[in-house]
Amino acid sequence: MKLTITDLGKQYRSDLWGLKNFSLDIKPGILGLLGPNGAGKSTFMRMLATITKPTDGAILWNEIDIVRSPDTLRAILGYLPQDFGVYPNLNAVEFLEYMAAIKGLDSTTAKKRIDELLELVNLKDAAKRPLGGYSGGMKQRVGIAQALLNDPQLLIVDEPTVGLDPEERVRFRNLLSDLSGERIVILSTHIVSDVEATATRIALVNKGKLLCESAPEDLLKELEGKVWEWSVSSDDLTALKQKHIVSGTIRRSDGVQIRAVSATPPASQARGVDANLEDAYLYFIGGQQ
């Protein structure tokens, strides 16, 4: 099972590329696609999901070109779009029956699978209520259930935790981790903690370009000796933010504790601390900007 992306590009206007020279080899596990809003993540996801066609490059699923033969991938694809919508007057069972039919599942398999998935996403009790009355988190769970109906080998979820409360976000991350196993899961987000909790590989994207792709621990290794903490007065904070990549501030009675990424010690009293993914994200994305 392998997804190979080679020199992928999407041009919207003569002077505007949504994505350019994007190459990646993806194997089973969770790939966290991390980048700011407008980085090109959704453009990439939509091309992978066969919704839009690339301007340049190739996407190969087990060596088969899915731009030319999209149905090869569609049969084993689960997709949860960023702006997932439902028919508000259908209930979860009716909606999933509908989705199962258009994904090509027969009636017996669909019924069994819908029961399992409603159990998995903890919606059994609300299964007969109209979807229009569901909370954002419940709708997202319906979304993940529909994406899993055909037991996909490739699962693409685009910004799945936007709009979820902290408890629902944690539940969703756990669900995603449980699902990964022997399938490729591509999780696109701008929320670092989502990726930190689930991803086995991380790809950082900005301005339509792939900045780096590696295991989270390798990404953190690159920041060894580059993350610092020290205290300053509140008045110095603005100037420091312009000078360094500040990844955190904590207000204290004697001033502000700063956390910043820098190749050299930014101040004489600064002490080195362990890096986290938020530092790495800011280092790579901030460095490019």
Place this chain on the structure above:
Amino acid sequence: MSAVRVIYHLARADFLERVRRYSFLVMLGLVTLLGYQTAIGNVRLQLGQYRGEFNSAWIGGMISIITTFFLGWFGFYLVKGSVARDRETGVGQIMATTPMSRPFYMLGKWISNFAVLIAMVVILMIFGLIIQLISSENTGLNFNTYLLPFVFIVMPLMAVVAAVAVLFEAVPFL
């Protein structure tokens, strides 16, 4: 992939989504009002000073012409919008990632449109039967003659209206 199953579920989901909306209830109310106006004689088919006896054939013909006139004109506006709704809700994006073909999608939408229009036709048909029984000019119900105008006039027209509504949404310049 079973074509019949795909088309059935597509049409079913779209139909259920529409008939559970308040706007559908409003439409049913208006059709019921039209049926009532026909029943009390405010809307009727008359040839000069003459009208036919209120038997199954005449009432079937009369209700068919009234239905054709009203639903033929306004039916398009009642049923259009199902493709746009898929686009707006984002459900269309998921559909685009499935192996379902475009002709199946269009056929499902057409059946759903047709079913919505037929639901209204059925209400008017029921009113027709009530008119015949209440007027007591000829209480012998003859379902064959009553239904024939619906089968040969109303249903084909509703099928065309349903198809035109899908066509207008599917072809960008329309």
